[in-house]
Amino acid sequence: MRRLLSRLATSPQGIMLATGIVLAVLFSVANPVFLSAPNIVDLLRNAIVTGIFAIGVLIVLASGGIDVSFTAIGAFALYATTKLLIVSGIHPPMLAIFAIGIAIGVALGFVNGLLIGLLGLPTLIVTLATLSLFRGALLTFVGTLYYGTIPAEMVAYSRQPLLAFHLASGRVVQLPLAFGNFVLVAGFAALILGSTMFGRKIYALGGSEEAAARIGIDVRRVKLAIFMLVGGIAGLAGVTHVTLMRIANPFDLVGSELNVIAAVVLGGARITGGHGTVSGTIIGVLVITMINSSLLLIGVPTYWQRLVVGGLILFGTGLPIAIERFNLHRARLRAAAGPTVTVQAPV
Amino acid sequence: QTKKYTITTVVKIAGVAWFNRMEQGVALFAKDTGQNATQVGPASADAALQNQIVEDLIAKKVDAITVVPNSPESMEPVLKKALDSKIVVVGHEGSNLENVTYDVEAFDNAAFGAHLMDNLAKAMGEEGEYAVFVGHLTAKTHNQWVDAAIARQKDKYPKMKLVADKQESLEDQQVAYTKTKELLQAHPNLKGIQGSASTDVAGAALAVEDAGLGSQVNVVGTSLPSIAGPYITSGTIKAISFWDPAKAAYVVDKVAVMALEGKKVEDGMNFGQEGYEKVTLKGHVITGQAWVDCTKDNLSTFNF
Amino acid sequence: MRGIFKSYGPARVLQDVDFLLGPGEVRCLAGENGSGKSTLIKILSGVVAADSGTVSLFGRPVAGTDPAGVIAAGLSVIYQDFSLFPNLTVGENITFLRAAAHRDRLVHRLRRRRLAAETLDRIGVKLDLDEPVETLPVAAKQLVAIARALANDARIVVMDEPTTALTRNEVDNLLRLVAALKQEGVSFVFVSHKIEEVFTVCDTVTVIRDGKVAASGAASDFTPAALVTAMTGRDIASQRLPRDATAPGRPFLSARGLTRIGEYRDVDLDLHAGEIVSIVGLLGSGRTELALSLFGDTRPDGGTLVLDGRPLSFGSVRDAMAVGIAYVPEDRLSEGLFLDQSINDNITVSSLGRDSRLGWLNVAAGARRAKAAVERLRIRLQTVAAPVVQLSGGNQQRVVLARWMEREPRLIILNSPTVGVDVGSKRDIHELLVALRAKGTAVLVVTDDIGEALAISDRILVMAGGRITASLAGDCATEHEIAARVAKDAA
Amino acid sequence: MVLVFAGIGLGNPSFVSGASLSSMAFQFPEFGLLALAILPTMLSGGIDLSVVSIANLTSIVAALLLKSGHEGLALPLALGAGAACGVLNGVLIGYLRLPAILATLGTMQVIGGLGIVVTGGPAVTGLPDWYAATVNAAPGGIPVPLTVFAVVLVALGVLLRFSSTGVQARLYGANPIAARFAGIPERRLIMTIYVASGIISALAGLVILGHANSAYADYGTSYVLLVVLINILAGVNPAGGSGTVSGVLLAVLLLQFISSGLNFLSFSAFLRDLFFGLLLVIVMSLRVLGGQFRLAAWLARRSA
Numbered sequence A: 001m002r003r004l005l006s007r008l009a010t011s012p013q014g015i016m017l018a019t020g021i022v023l024a025v026l027f028s029v030a031n032p033v034f035l036s037a038p039n040i041v042d043l044l045r046n047a048i049v050t051g052i053f054a055i056g057v058l059i060v061l062a063s064g065g066i067d068v069s070f071t072a073i074g075a076f077a078l079y080a081t082t083k084l085l086i087v088s089g090i091h092p093p094m095l096a097i098f099a100i101g102i103a104i105g106v107a108l109g110f111v112n113g114l115l116i117g118l119l120g121l122p123t124l125i126v127t128l129a130t131l132s133l134f135r136g137a138l139l140t141f142v143g144t145l146y147y148g149t150i151p152a153e154m155v156a157y158s159r160q161p162l163l164a165f166h167l168a169s170g171r172v173v174q175l176p177l178a179f180g181n182f183v184l185v186a187g188f189a190a191l192i193l194g195s196t197m198f199g200r201k202i203y204a205l206g207g208s209e210e211a212a213a214r215i216g217i218d219v220r221r222v223k224l225a226i227f228m229l230v231g232g233i234a235g236l237a238g239v240t241h242v243t244l245m246r247i248a249n250p251f252d253l254v255g256s257e258l259n260v261i262a263a264v265v266l267g268g269a270r271i272t273g274g275h276g277t278v279s280g281t282i283i284g285v286l287v288i289t290m291i292n293s294s295l296l297l298i299g300v301p302t303y304w305q306r307l308v309v310g311g312l313i314l315f316g317t318g319l320p321i322a323i324e325r326f327n328l329h330r331a332r333l334r335a336a337a338g339p340t341v342t343v344q345a346p347v
Numbered sequence B: 001q002t003k004k005y006t007i008t009t010v011v012k013i014a015g016v017a018w019f020n021r022m023e024q025g026v027a028l029f030a031k032d033t034g035q036n037a038t039q040v041g042p043a044s045a046d047a048a049l050q051n052q053i054v055e056d057l058i059a060k061k062v063d064a065i066t067v068v069p070n071s072p073e074s075m076e077p078v079l080k081k082a083l084d085s086k087i088v089v090v091g092h093e094g095s096n097l098e099n100v101t102y103d104v105e106a107f108d109n110a111a112f113g114a115h116l117m118d119n120l121a122k123a124m125g126e127e128g129e130y131a132v133f134v135g136h137l138t139a140k141t142h143n144q145w146v147d148a149a150i151a152r153q154k155d156k157y158p159k160m161k162l163v164a165d166k167q168e169s170l171e172d173q174q175v176a177y178t179k180t181k182e183l184l185q186a187h188p189n190l191k192g193i194q195g196s197a198s199t200d201v202a203g204a205a206l207a208v209e210d211a212g213l214g215s216q217v218n219v220v221g222t223s224l225p226s227i228a229g230p231y232i233t234s235g236t237i238k239a240i241s242f243w244d245p246a247k248a249a250y251v252v253d254k255v256a257v258m259a260l261e262g263k264k265v266e267d268g269m270n271f272g273q274e275g276y277e278k279v280t281l282k283g284h285v286i287t288g289q290a291w292v293d294c295t296k297d298n299l300s301t302f303n304f
Numbered sequence C: 001m002r003g004i005f006k007s008y009g010p011a012r013v014l015q016d017v018d019f020l021l022g023p024g025e026v027r028c029l030a031g032e033n034g035s036g037k038s039t040l041i042k043i044l045s046g047v048v049a050a051d052s053g054t055v056s057l058f059g060r061p062v063a064g065t066d067p068a069g070v071i072a073a074g075l076s077v078i079y080q081d082f083s084l085f086p087n088l089t090v091g092e093n094i095t096f097l098r099a100a101a102h103r104d105r106l107v108h109r110l111r112r113r114r115l116a117a118e119t120l121d122r123i124g125v126k127l128d129l130d131e132p133v134e135t136l137p138v139a140a141k142q143l144v145a146i147a148r149a150l151a152n153d154a155r156i157v158v159m160d161e162p163t164t165a166l167t168r169n170e171v172d173n174l175l176r177l178v179a180a181l182k183q184e185g186v187s188f189v190f191v192s193h194k195i196e197e198v199f200t201v202c203d204t205v206t207v208i209r210d211g212k213v214a215a216s217g218a219a220s221d222f223t224p225a226a227l228v229t230a231m232t233g234r235d236i237a238s239q240r241l242p243r244d245a246t247a248p249g250r251p252f253l254s255a256r257g258l259t260r261i262g263e264y265r266d267v268d269l270d271l272h273a274g275e276i277v278s279i280v281g282l283l284g285s286g287r288t289e290l291a292l293s294l295f296g297d298t299r300p301d302g303g304t305l306v307l308d309g310r311p312l313s314f315g316s317v318r319d320a321m322a323v324g325i326a327y328v329p330e331d332r333l334s335e336g337l338f339l340d341q342s343i344n345d346n347i348t349v350s351s352l353g354r355d356s357r358l359g360w361l362n363v364a365a366g367a368r369r370a371k372a373a374v375e376r377l378r379i380r381l382q383t384v385a386a387p388v389v390q391l392s393g394g395n396q397q398r399v400v401l402a403r404w405m406e407r408e409p410r411l412i413i414l415n416s417p418t419v420g421v422d423v424g425s426k427r428d429i430h431e432l433l434v435a436l437r438a439k440g441t442a443v444l445v446v447t448d449d450i451g452e453a454l455a456i457s458d459r460i461l462v463m464a465g466g467r468i469t470a471s472l473a474g475d476c477a478t479e480h481e482i483a484a485r486v487a488k489d490a491a
Numbered sequence D: 001m002v003l004v005f006a007g008i009g010l011g012n013p014s015f016v017s018g019a020s021l022s023s024m025a026f027q028f029p030e031f032g033l034l035a036l037a038i039l040p041t042m043l044s045g046g047i048d049l050s051v052v053s054i055a056n057l058t059s060i061v062a063a064l065l066l067k068s069g070h071e072g073l074a075l076p077l078a079l080g081a082g083a084a085c086g087v088l089n090g091v092l093i094g095y096l097r098l099p100a101i102l103a104t105l106g107t108m109q110v111i112g113g114l115g116i117v118v119t120g121g122p123a124v125t126g127l128p129d130w131y132a133a134t135v136n137a138a139p140g141g142i143p144v145p146l147t148v149f150a151v152v153l154v155a156l157g158v159l160l161r162f163s164s165t166g167v168q169a170r171l172y173g174a175n176p177i178a179a180r181f182a183g184i185p186e187r188r189l190i191m192t193i194y195v196a197s198g199i200i201s202a203l204a205g206l207v208i209l210g211h212a213n214s215a216y217a218d219y220g221t222s223y224v225l226l227v228v229l230i231n232i233l234a235g236v237n238p239a240g241g242s243g244t245v246s247g248v249l250l251a252v253l254l255l256q257f258i259s260s261g262l263n264f265l266s267f268s269a270f271l272r273d274l275f276f277g278l279l280l281v282i283v284m285s286l287r288v289l290g291g292q293f294r295l296a297a298w299l300a301r302r303s304a
């Protein structure tokens, strides 16, 4: 148990969790409502789309790349899917609607994958280019018109709560079914990353691409698969966004990419690749969401909000680094306890 | 037919519902008059991009530029350059613009803000807590509306109370939603919300409905029927007010042609568009009485 | 492998090389730095395609680049740079190759742990299976690389300088294991610059010089001297280098009771101008950490440093450099070099101030100095504008040395300066150190190679468990004596 | 680039005119300076996402000083503000060791937020006339901002190539660990780099102030990704270690040609995004494929 605790305290997720708890305590001192059930449920709801995107970003970061095009893919999927349904007038079940969004995402991810896997171009460059490209293509060729009325299936889905309760004041507190998408994606990613060879190859690539190639991993194919997978996740996030907001606005989502990447990095993934866990990412997303949607509650004046958000991001980034440094220091002081490397008598 | 002019309208951002409607007005004007009137706009609502477009239009030597600025102040120098190149400049939503031939306003911003407050007060029964949204804290017209609304409330509705200061939605429906949810947490007795950007009311209304408070919290503001429609039907949004961008554009282009032909605009002139039948002229600012209210009762009469 | 040709741009690395390996054979691949050994291995393992020539494995031809196929056929390689996954754990690294070769779809955690533990047992090493490889010291990384190759039940194991970072005990273990596996019919390709190892373990030898096979035959047909001559084309005597007759003067740098908790403690040390001191010890004995503190990279928790008779403490590497201390790090690839940058920049980086006035560089003067340094250290290259990554290991190490020579340091600390460096280059580097000593520089060498310590040192310090346990005069000590001390003090 | 230019010229012959060139020469120095501001940070393996925020804050500082009559203080204090923002970034990245992308994402908001706090939202106006007149002047046909851009370009180019700090920045970007062991003064270097970035951003802010004749906290928000894109198009390695000012110059010009060209041909603004993306993909693919071709040709020649 103590060993487990100390592992947790020194792991990036654990450190981020501690940081999140520190912030939560500060916030709830400022306004006790912060810890009320309705607020926590709201927080979870606000984390859904960022969370789904973040899982995709985590996979790319783990493989040693970086993706900034996912918001454009999400926007493309959200708009193209809704427009398709509205224009064609078909009424497929919700599952099929998600499938369409995912398929669009996979197709766009395939473009990224081709450029990155086949041509071997750097991921940041390709995705920066396709961010611009996908968005331009969406707004030029698919449309710019805002749909305020979305297909009935989507509305029906968006009204279904995963969890709901009524307060005495007449308020309803509900967590939409779409939260399930986040849970599913997170679970799916945890499974892939942790328990399949494909997942381990992703981390291997992030550790050393050269070494991966040398042991016979088909680096190009793995990269292609990664970007298709991540495209699909972004597509799902896009359609989920439609159901949450009950509108299809092609201008949405793009612009939030850095925020999502920040959440993932806060959660312990490294920009340099090879590291990061699903649990850490979830914590990172919750912390970023908490920072972005609690300022009013804790009474920060509107004019100061941007400044405070920036300051809290710096705090949220700096604190784990400080904690880690302290941990390293402590680890060194304890190192005399027992050697990590011993050479036994020859066999 | 007299000479054919090239008149280009530069809007805040291309492709959004509001300016698509405006483009219809531009197109109608071109069809009616045979003038070469078109509309352009940047891909994001950034003053810098708008300046670049106007620079290029000057180099392209168009006859008139009509403009809906993201930040009126930031455009002054480039508009001055246009005037200096003998290009006619007509502004819209920029009553403080100096370097324009004329500026056309659908109405007086302060009066519009006060009107929004009247709508809100009516919906709330003239008492209770309310909150206000602006698209950006840096957006001038939104702030004018909201300031006028708050002044009106202080003046006429003493039982109403503004909670928290102006909320910034960043013109993003998702942000309006999140902020409204927060408002509901922080101020459980909230009874009214006034929006400024066209998506503010939709985001706020969705948040209110998700919290099961549709019958307690009333939303009013500036928006378009196509955006607010579902929530007007469901009753969370009590009323939206707006002016028809197509009509405004029509009048703006008409003014531009008049200026090109050397004709003067007079106080009390009739521009033949609803709300602009008897405009007032103060300096170079032409003001109509073109605001429209949309409620459950007349929602079906709008198609934009 | 027959008639192999390979060029990188204008550089012809391999020309018409034939290489044959029978079952149960241990063949040594010998040659100077940059002669093309690693390249030949990369071709054999399907990582790099030859320009022409044929490779066949177990009687079947191997076409183009197909590392997975080669691994599945039963060949595993211990690369010179290890090619491990730094972010993954020891256990996973060891088993990854096998899982990939078997085209596993799922991760079998238990099976993996068992396999990793068994393999480490076989080479007689205990490591925490859950520790990420990046936090391990170099030697442990090398052990993991060895374990990974063996875990795949390979029928051919290629070892590209597998012992560079290992201590004597570990090397002995490894060599014994090679002998045992040979009995089971496993064949080995063994690349090493350590001549004794070659003769202990190899049946046959292929010598490559300038990309061509210079000699080939049974190991018993060669004497050590003949082998060295075949490799270098010149004679290199292996005796100790001449020692300075004059006694060293006042200490340049002294440490008293220097302690950094968890790394080293109570270290008393005197480094004199015009003296070469070596520190030998086992893995994890704290030598690197001590060296880093002397270079100002870490701060000791206790004890004092005295420089030229005045106490001082270093706030940073810059402080140490300012008083004339230089440090050649252990891992030249990750710590020493800017791989993609030019050789010129790599040499002048630490002495940019010399060619600049008010922060403005005299680029021409810098280039002149770099060229002069290249000639002085006999670095083999095409142009100083080429990126340093194109140089072979030994030449890369000389670039790092050249960088510090430019500063004319008063104390130079070298951490494992001749790891992966061929006999000829090694000899050159040793001569360089002796020349520095003659100019009055204090030299501190951290090394695993007791032979090296004996060849150049005036004094040899033995370090164990973070303490200096013995100080021996370089000209009286014998290899045996030191090895015994190292082993005994560690126990 | 010549191809792009010629292509657009064919589409609309007036594009190849003095007017269009001078229009472009007024436009690109603004974001060109911001692109140069990011260059040293990317060269050293970091990034500075806060450049636009710094530019806006400095233009606000300058505007407030100009307005209040402290005209002599405006320039030095504005540059000082830019440098101070650079110091903030330098402390966070160099001393506290936050990853550059997160640190500057944070300071982007902090510095931008500071602009809002100082101005309360709306733009600062009412500057003395001479300022805008000076910035928008074009003595000898060369716009002042273009001169500023050219001077900064050359100065930065010389600094990066011929100063020890420049060489150290590149080497640090290539391998920070080796840089530490080679005695490169890490923290001081990072501080210098980000302060330089802050000062160049401040110059961009001063140019913007003249262009807009007002200071606005949300100006040029679309520039952040654009200038990163420019640097990458310019061949700057995002991981650090390589990149040149001449590459940045080419990329800036290329993007300006495309942007103005599309405005001239009256294409949709969204096509601009599409073209930028496409261009980057094509250039990078050609670079890779071209590299392979060249190598193949080389080998063929050698073995012949």
Ligand SMILES: Nc1ncnc2c1ncn2[C@@H]1O[C@H](COP(=O)(O)OP(=O)(O)OP(=O)(O)O)[C@@H](O)[C@H]1O
Pocket (backbone or CB within 6 Å): A335, A336, A337, A338, A339, A340, A341, C137, C138, C139, C262, C263, C281, C282, C283, C284, C285, C286, C287, C288, C289, C446, C448, C465, C466
């Ligand atoms: N007594 C010890 N018990 C446990 N861990 C130790 C001990 N001594 C050192 N270590 C750990 O091992 C590491 C030392 O490895 P390192 O290889 O750098 O040491 P070294 O003395 O330079 O040996 P070598 O030069 O042979 O590699 C240190 O980082 C430290 O954490």
Ligand SMILES: Nc1ncnc2c1ncn2[C@@H]1O[C@H](COP(=O)(O)OP(=O)(O)OP(=O)(O)O)[C@@H](O)[C@H]1O
Pocket (backbone or CB within 6 Å): C008, C009, C011, C013, C031, C032, C033, C034, C035, C036, C037, C038, C039, C040, C080, C390, C391, C392, C393, C394, C420, C422
């Ligand atoms: N990717 C590359 N590009 C250009 N030249 C290369 C490349 N890889 C190796 N070389 C060159 O090929 C030659 C042979 O290198 P190789 O690594 O095979 O030498 P080696 O015999 O293993 O040397 P060492 O003993 O130092 O490891 C060297 O001159 C080296 O500079």
Ligand SMILES: [Mg+2]
Pocket (backbone or CB within 6 Å): C037, C038, C039, C080, C160, C393
């Ligand atoms: Mg080698």
Ligand SMILES: [Mg+2]
Pocket (backbone or CB within 6 Å): C137, C138, C288, C330
């Ligand atoms: Mg060591």
